[in-house]
Amino acid sequence: MTATIAQARDDMLGVLKTAWEASAISQALPMLYPDVAGDPPTEGAWGRATILHTGSAQASLANHAGVRRFRRTGVVVVQLFTTPGGGQVLSDDLAAVVKNAYEGITTTNGVVFLNVTPRDIGQSGGFYQVNVQADFEYDEVR
């Protein structure tokens, strides 16, 4: 199972979209994706996903045709914003939706998620923020 960057991105965001829309808690809330035109909501709860590639390394010797395996690593960060004053009820529920989406998962194209971690960021402006981040790795053959 190998993936190109585009396939891996589709896998990572697809996993999130499926879980976000399957949960009654989150399905009506907006999720913002990287580099898609639009402004964040100014009220209510919402999320924003970001994929950050952080490293690449050759992971195999070349075969007879010179084809090698390269391992890509990085982190997917899902920021969750809720209206402050809710006693972290909704933020905990949303963090659980995202955490469960990634924890222990390997996608069909071989993207593996590791170290899935909710991080309490706290209140900033008109929102209470929790991030859920997951390390990822996948192999590309080329």
Next chain:
Amino acid sequence: MAAMAKRLIDANGRTVTVVKNGTTPQNSEQPWRGLADYPAVSVTGLAAFVPGSSVATWRVTLRDNIKFGANYALFPASDDAGNQLEFFDEILDNGVRWKIVNAEIIGPTTVRLLYLFEVAR
């Protein structure tokens, strides 16, 4: 006053397109792959770009350790084709895409004379 503003902008401005982004994804299964209806609404007209010192206190913001001066665009309300441009998102200016970060309507009470857009690249 509105006529004077429009005359000055017509004489000194350049053609821009004010754009409101759509919300419908190109592929509903992969909404992260862009929008289908970009732009959803656009209005083309002449706008005058002016430095901040002409319309307000000069302001410099620091982003990514680079100093950016504020840029403003004045657009006559008579050219808005009935749209509320204060809710629009971007200005396309001869290949440059300016993000509207602030919009004000200049005019007495509810009369719209000019849009003052603060824009950033």
